Amino acid sequence: MHIPSSLDQADSGVNRLPMRPAGQVMQLERLGSLHQSRLSFMRTLVRRMVAENWQISSPVFDLDEHGYGTVVYQIDAKYGTFSYVLFSHYLDPERRNDRVIADQWDLTMALCEGTVDTKQLHFLRNNVPKQEAGRVDSRVLVLSRANRSARLFDYVVSELADGCQPDVDVIADVGYLYRTTAAYGSGKLGMADWEKVWTKHRDFARPFAAEMFTCFMLRHFSMQQADYLASRRAPTQAVVLHDDIKRYIGIGNSTGLGMAPFLINHPLLINQWIEMRETALATVVAASEAGVDLETLLRLDSSVQRVIQHLNEIITADERQSKANIQVAEELQILHAWLQKESAALAISHYVWASLTQYAEQHWLIETQEVINTLLIELYPELVDGLEEHMWVDECYQITPEMSVTALLQVIEEKYDWALTIDFTQYESKGAFWYRSEEKMEPRLGQTNIDMGMEKEMPLGIGRRVRECYDLLCEYNQTCPNQDVAHFVVRNPTYSGIVARIQTMAQSHYGDIRENLVHRDVLPIHLLRCKLSFFGVSKFDPRSRLWVRNTMFQGAPLISDFGKPFFDDWQFPIKPTLTSG
Numbered sequence: 001m002h003i004p005s006s007l008d009q010a011d012s013g014v015n016r017l018p019m020r021p022a023g024q025v026m027q028l029e030r031l032g033s034l035h036q037s038r039l040s041f042m043r044t045l046v047r048r049m050v051a052e053n054w055q056i057s058s059p060v061f062d063l064d065e066h067g068y069g070t071v072v073y074q075i076d077a078k079y080g081t082f083s084y085v086l087f088s089h090y091l092d093p094e095r096r097n098d099r100v101i102a103d104q105w106d107l108t109m110a111l112c113e114g115t116v117d118t119k120q121l122h123f124l125r126n127n128v129p130k131q132e133a134g135r136v137d138s139r140v141l142v143l144s145r146a147n148r149s150a151r152l153f154d155y156v157v158s159e160l161a162d163g164c165q166p167d168v169d170v171i172a173d174v175g176y177l178y179r180t181t182a183a184y185g186s187g188k189l190g191m192a193d194w195e196k197v198w199t200k201h202r203d204f205a206r207p208f209a210a211e212m213f214t215c216f217m218l219r220h221f222s223m224q225q226a227d228y229l230a231s232r233r234a235p236t237q238a239v240v241l242h243d244d245i246k247r248y249i250g251i252g253n254s255t256g257l258g259m260a261p262f263l264i265n266h267p268l269l270i271n272q273w274i275e276m277r278e279t280a281l282a283t284v285v286a287a288s289e290a291g292v293d294l295e296t297l298l299r300l301d302s303s304v305q306r307v308i309q310h311l312n313e314i315i316t317a318d319e320r321q322s323k324a325n326i327q328v329a330e331e332l333q334i335l336h337a338w339l340q341k342e343s344a345a346l347a348i349s350h351y352v353w354a355s356l357t358q359y360a361e362q363h364w365l366i367e368t369q370e371v372i373n374t375l376l377i378e379l380y381p382e383l384v385d386g387l388e389e390h391m392w393v394d395e396c397y398q399i400t401p402e403m404s405v406t407a408l409l410q411v412i413e414e415k416y417d418w419a420l421t422i423d424f425t426q427y428e429s430k431g432a433f434w435y436r437s438e439e440k441m442e443p444r445l446g447q448t449n450i451d452m453g454m455e456k457e458m459p460l461g462i463g464r465r466v467r468e469c470y471d472l473l474c475e476y477n478q479t480c481p482n483q484d485v486a487h488f489v490v491r492n493p494t495y496s497g498i499v500a501r502i503q504t505m506a507q508s509h510y511g512d513i514r515e516n517l518v519h520r521d522v523l524p525i526h527l528l529r530c531k532l533s534f535f536g537v538s539k540f541d542p543r544s545r546l547w548v549r550n551t552m553f554q555g556a557p558l559i560s561d562f563g564k565p566f567f568d569d570w571q572f573p574i575k576p577t578l579t580s581g
Helices: 041-052 118-133 150-161 169-175 194-200 209-233 243-248 257-267 267-290 294-313 317-350 353-363 367-377 382-391 405-415 462-479 485-491 494-504 527-533
Strands: 055-063 067-075 079-089 106-113 140-148 176-184 252-256 432-436 443-447 538-542 548-552
Touching: 041 067, 041 209, 041 527, 055 209, 067 118, 067 194, 067 209, 067 243, 079 118, 079 209, 106 118, 106 257, 106 294, 106 548, 118 140, 118 294, 140 209, 150 169, 150 176, 150 209, 169 243, 209 252, 209 548, 257 267, 257 443, 257 527, 267 367, 267 382, 267 494, 294 317, 294 367, 317 538, 353 367, 405 462, 405 485, 405 494, 462 485, 527 538
Parallel strands: 176 252
Antiparallel strands: 055 067, 067 079, 079 106, 106 140, 140 176, 252 548, 432 443, 538 548
């Protein structure tokens, strides 16, 4: 392997790596290869909690000998006080179902503003366990539920009751004691909407911060409940979970099509997320123009070895993902060997990261490229962490009525050239359609002219809508030349939405996914993984092209770590080697 040692050797002698073009970044396969980064919402939440030393206590911990009952945690954050109310129920194993159609769960939870008095606790007890069938008010920020991993949970409790720590290899097979099946927020079911959260509760004024915190507290309770049950079973013999094992335990999650439309329906927000990540990458690449020192090269090598171990520890039955994990690990092994051999020489020769990223793009898998990009961002927290304050944008899509039709056609030709290259006369190019199920109003993917529901199709085929709008604009421009957009929209009101989107998104660099999302063979799992990477999950385990299992907060600090010195290096979690204490 020969990775060029300078930009002059690597390519055309560019002195600065620009932001990557949307045509490269917004391809569906690349979006589906992203991993969590320092800007992911779990990471930024954890850094905030640790640095600000949030105080979390449990004024109510009322569980019976089987672990059923009520727990209320009080959270004293930097700017406000919150309550995390949890109800633990007996669940018949035959009724345990992680799908959205379930109506009973092991745990149900609500994150509320302020403290909870007896009256409100009674109200929550009557409604939170019902989830969608219940009702809550605007004092509630998030509503959630979870099911136990019965096999691993029972094993852990039994080992602790016997005075032993559970086997880390057994823990690794699952990775969590509970898995969340939903976390609702942003005004659903009567809860506080995002505007209230953003303006009133500064501690959670970042995208999905309250939802991520709800899952973090679920993780905390899962281990506290295991310790509690072991002590009740064997009061004189039981031990508590080792802290290193606790940090390795995460929260399970299964994500399906319900998450996919978000990326299409919120292009300005997605543009902001992608742009901040790309800004972080461009910043660290530019920072290396003066050369990379030996210490930083060795830190990269250490991270590469960690990712290799992480990939080798992932258990998945998906053949495509398994092959990708193996190949990425092999390519990273090449990088590791090269770094070990050349690090000292590279530090002397003023190596720049653009050489590495360009080599990766020319020789390695897209997923390997994005792993490397993530690791480069990790090396420079002082340069990128400030971007976490810019992960939200006020979304507003408006028509510019005075724009000429000719100018709008030019915008489409420049910004949506990818959509114009798709031949929508071919059946496979429109062989799928998105719709909502009647039972739970959840998104589904159907086959055109085969599955029922086409009359209720969701408008997620942006490329097709752009093409239709473009063709109609061309026709209109011929029959009514020199007209503006206002006249076109009056004549064609059903196209006002796509016109507003085109004009608005033309001002952004990223945002629209450059893929035909109604193609017969579309892979929605790429959409899911993209959004999950910004959440901060790990260990992707695709179960089909429509849904994926993953793990949240695995490797993250514990509440007992808050306020202590903290090095934010828990991405790509690996099995712990137990330390004393």
